[in-house]
Amino acid sequence: MSTESEPRRPVAHRFRRRFTAVVLVLVVVAALAAVVGSQQGPRLKSVSYDASGIVSRPAQRVIITANQALQKVSADDVRVSPAAAHTVTSSGNTVAVEFAGPLAYDRSYTVTVAGARAPGQRATADLRATIRTGTTDVLALVPGTDGAKDRIVRRSLDASGATTVYQGTGITEYVRLSRFLVVLSDSDVGDSRIDVVTLRNGVEDPDAPVEHLTLPTSEGHASALHAADDGASFGFQYADTSTGQSKDVGLYVVDMTGTHMPEAIAADGKPTTGAVPMTVSQWAYVPRTESALVRTATDELFLVDMSGRADLVRLGSATYLHGFVGTGTTAVVESGTGIERVDLTDGKRTAIVAPAASTDAQYLGRIAQLTDDTYLRTVGDVRGDGTIASRIVRVDGSRASRLPVTIPDDASLTAVCPSPNGQFVAVATKSPTGALVSIVDATSGALEASTVGEDVDWCGALPSGDEVG
Amino acid sequence: MTTRTTTPPQQRARTRTGPGLVLLAVVVLLGIRLATPAVGTAGLPDVVQDFLTLAISVVVESLPFVVLGIVLSIVVEVWVPHGALERILPSRPMPRRAVISLIGMLFPVCECGNVPLARGLMLRGFTPAEAVTFLVAAPILNPLVIVSTAQAFGWSGWILPVRIVGGFVVANLVGWIVAAHRRPADLLLPAFEARCRAAIGAAAPTNRWRESAAQFGGETATMMPALFVGAGLAAAIQVAVPRSTLVAIGSNPVLSVLAMMLLAMTVSLCSNVDAFFALSFASTFLPGSITAFLIIGPIIDVKMIALLRTTFRARFLVLLAVVCVLFALAVGLVMNVLV
């Protein structure tokens, strides 16, 4: 009956329509997803790296993680732009790109894994990760003129202007210690004072009290302040002047993880309260460790564990400690047989290469070793009036060239200190008008930044002591 | 109900030997267990030993969920008073179906107990569309299933939320389609449909404890063999199939989904514990394929089809299968692209 079926037809169609519509939509979505999925290839899930570590330490890795397991990636498939020496390992769904040396400051590097694919699949994809390296800043000491206080200032490389971190009178040395600043000041008569200043946001925290360290004797003179990279301890050379004469001059250590009482490093290399300290001609902490490399007054070379847990290690004799190779654990040591690199993990020695052009001068100064094969050396000729006309020579393998840095005639070169990644060099000069620190490019000599001041914190790694101020 | 209280004495004696033998077997095995040393190797080849270790671990991990599921389902079927459900439901069809799909959260029933419960709902006057929504949603939207899925795959990550949302969506989708049918009764088997029209209310069981124990026996009869077969299959695949084959299939965005769905429809695991079976593939298969397995498994598999066949017509089963399979396929494929 037509009248009966009329109201039924729309209802019957409704069911069929719904069913067909749903099936159609699902089929289209599934087909689309299938096509897209089979062309897609692996995707980048995350990138991990340490922005400040990658500019200051060697053998840092960038870990690239994909969303699924990858067919083994070889070094040929990975491109880094701008180019940097690297090795590649891959397992599971991660690819690790290990850079041989620290990267340049404040640059974007792009790491591309080309043709990554899942095992057994045809679709490939490029995984592209962009990393931004950190930048750095320097601290410098600005002596106060006309009765003004001495200031420790921070100069960032990518911005102009200097921020004052701390002010005080008679500041002679300072050192950065994680969240703290350890400041060494002298009174007019040469009595030293050591203060531990808490920093907040990079400057002195006005709410935290300055900790005044109790020195070993009632009066004394401290110098050669150095700190461990991990902030666990710092040390200094101390002379007891309470009797009016200097006696018991030697190495002291302050354990920042315990009581902040200075302890003498005894002759056996262990911190002992009240002992006669080990004599020091030059010393510094070995980068990234809690150990110190010490050249005693008798020109013996020792490796001292400043935490006192391990024994003293004797490394022979040395006449001068130039410094360390980059921020690694190899020291550059001069002894009777010449200048050598000493690997402090196994004691192996390698002579450095000194081309003629780098030794062709009357005065041969300090070596700042950037990498195993490149270093800067301060050399100079003596002028008529007895002053030294200094210049900086750069040695690359067996080639020597002069680093085009202008040093005014009336100025003397007081320090050449490389940045942790060897990209820049802080050149400290002193002239009658004042002290100047120039940050120049270590390869081209181009000026990056300059600030009035002396005693840059990059120089903190250089061994200093009795003979070398 | 046929009464068996007047069984002749010989028949009663015979029925005691069955359970007696079973208990004896279990006691003997337990004795062996207590007597043999707890450590040491059996000297079996590595392949066999690893197969057994893997299969046993799935069984041990799953047993608590199976038992808990059966206990809760017994509580719902035997102990919850009738009419408790009707009071909480809204009246308009779409919200009503949405709430019905969530009933499983309050009254968790094992997948195998779903069909009788759905039949019971229809006997109480629920429409077939509503019963079907319940049938599809309850095995997934169920606190035990959610907990066991989270235990296997973690609370963070995509597999758990997509399983839950996917289950809700597909259940309401199927219900929406069925609700448009002019004569939903056409979807039911004639005899069952006639029974609905008679609208007999179910009588309360005479002895609840006995009924509970009987149901326990009934449920385990179907679930335990399925669990062992599933555990054995997962273990066998893990030890026998070379990993490169598993990885090649599992990394393929399309093939992995198809393979896992096929597996889901043949292995009739209870939805309480199918997450542990899928877990054995978690390291080689893409997450979309695992989720597709977890969505289609509770709804369509060999055993469920057999159960549904007691209530619904073949035509309806085809409709259900087509929509659910396509839905799970789409979800799996899209998830492989996005996640």
Place this chain on the structure above:
Amino acid sequence: MSSSESRKPAYLGLGSVLAVALCTLWLAVAGHLDLYINPRYAVFTIVLAAVAVPASIAGLVVVARGAGHTHDHAGPDDAPVARPGGSARLVRATLGGIAAAITIGVTVAMLVLPPATLSARTAQQRSVDSATLSNATGSGTVSLLGSESVDTSGYGVKDWAALIRQTTDTSSLVGKRVTLTGFVVPGSDGSFTLTRFVISCCAVDAQPVGLVVTTDGTVPAENEWVTVTGALAANPDQSADARIVIKAATVKRVDQPRDPYEY
């Protein structure tokens, strides 16, 4: 169907539940439950196994009295389902038989054989380098001649393996002293991988993790449990994926630990 036949599946189900539950309780008492599942689920598992024992016995008693029923077939009020033809019945019977065989087989194996851990064969098959390791943080100090390493004494194989894989500064690990226990997966000349399985839920998801160990002495046999003492060093094989290896000072055979898995 005769009443006794319809009870067989119930016997199988109830019997297997009872057997597995009792075995689970025995495993818990003997302290071997962690060979199969992650210990954080132990309490839940034990409680429900304890519930399952009386429940299955009650089920057996009720079946004995003849009042059991299953969901597998239509209820008494439904129209009789047409009995399937001969071949379909045979197929169903065979499948049912296989299922029963597997059930009984695994249950008996569980009760008769001693509990075991996964072997090195599985570790090799699942390829020790896995994609699903957790992140671990490390410290930044280096050990020089004569200095001690910093305390990472709580680290196990899983933590060190994760550190070596995920750390952005591998040279900071060189020199660290480690003492680790695991089983041996042999590698290429003079080296092996000290391996352990990491479990998140139960043994079926066990992933092997390991560290490559180089030793001057003899390489121990596969599957052997050993304790390795040594220091971390750069891998002499520069082309290998493992950048850091353990340079073993001593390799000592030990008994399998009570709990061989890491979590």
